[in-house]
Amino acid sequence: MDQNQLKQQAAEAAVKFIEDGMVIGLGTGSTVFYLVDALGRRVRDEHLQITGVATSSRTAKQASALGIKMIDLNDAPELDLTIDGADEVDRNFQGIKGGGAAHLLEKIVALNSKRNIWIVDASKLVAHLGAFPLPLEVIPFGVEHLYQRLAARDLKPKFRLDESGQRLLTHNKNYVIDLQLQQIDDPHALADWLDHQTGIVEHGLFLDLVNQVVVGREDGVEILDAGRD
Numbered sequence: 001m002d003q004n005q006l007k008q009q010a011a012e013a014a015v016k017f018i019e020d021g022m023v024i025g026l027g028t029g030s031t032v033f034y035l036v037d038a039l040g041r042r043v044r045d046e047h048l049q050i051t052g053v054a055t056s057s058r059t060a061k062q063a064s065a066l067g068i069k070m071i072d073l074n075d076a077p078e079l080d081l082t083i084d085g086a087d088e089v090d091r092n093f094q095g096i097k098g099g100g101a102a103h104l105l106e107k108i109v110a111l112n113s114k115r116n117i118w119i120v121d122a123s124k125l126v127a128h129l130g131a132f133p134l135p136l137e138v139i140p141f142g143v144e145h146l147y148q149r150l151a152a153r154d155l156k157p158k159f160r161l162d163e164s165g166q167r168l169l170t171h172n173k174n175y176v177i178d179l180q181l182q183q184i185d186d187p188h189a190l191a192d193w194l195d196h197q198t199g200i201v202e203h204g205l206f207l208d209l210v211n212q213v214v215v216g217r218e219d220g221v222e223i224l225d226a227g228r229d
């Protein structure tokens with residue numbers, strides 16, 4: 001099976017956690033694409049009343065086209081469940097997200113959700129976070145100074161570029177800087193430092209947050225419980 005089939009397998013297993021009447025946060029990315037597709041089929045075939053909150057315009061557009069009722073987070077009650085992808089998940093169920101530059105909206109939605117599930121293929125499970133570059137969403141104003149501060153701390157920053165070689169702009173017209181760290185020894189300490197740097201709107205460390213991880217493996221789907229209520 002290729003990576004996309006494993007992603008699809010995880011997504012199709014996770015869609016079963018969605019129950020009639022729920023308000024659902026929908027993440028962003030190629031794995032979530034399969035989830036939204038499967039949810040669209042369930043809504044159509046089982047006549048489910050599902051309300052969705054999207055973390056990107058890509059997801060919103062796909063879900064709406066499949067007949068899933070979408071609302072703005074500001075108009076939603078606390079979400080019952082959010083299902084999203086992830087770029088890395090370690091043994092302590094800490095994660096890196098933001099490969100699709102949507103981690104700011106994804107974190108806001110996740111933190112306003114009673115439960116969070118990540119859907120991944122097995123390659124996303126790692127012993128230590130950091131081989132995947134850690135994304136920061138940063139304000140353009142004064143960003144060169146922030147960049148120098150990150151470089152001086154040996155955090156190996158690199159601006160993310162779009163297809164035309166320009167600095168990528170997020171949904172909120174911010175830049176993304178990726179930290180090429182290779183290994184993050186203390187995710188909480190790093191998150192704490194990044195949380196205190198003015199100009200960083202949000203980083204891609206999602207700590208102490210996910211409840212379950214649904215993993216697509218060659219030999220089937222595994223559901224890992226993080227043991228968080």
Ligand SMILES: O=C(CO)[C@H](O)[C@H](O)COP(=O)(O)O
Pocket residue numbers: 027028029030031032084085086087096097098099100101102103106
């Ligand atoms: O955090 C994300 C987007 O900002 C995605 O969830 C993450 O990058 C995983 O993407 P994919 O499912 O395409 O592998």
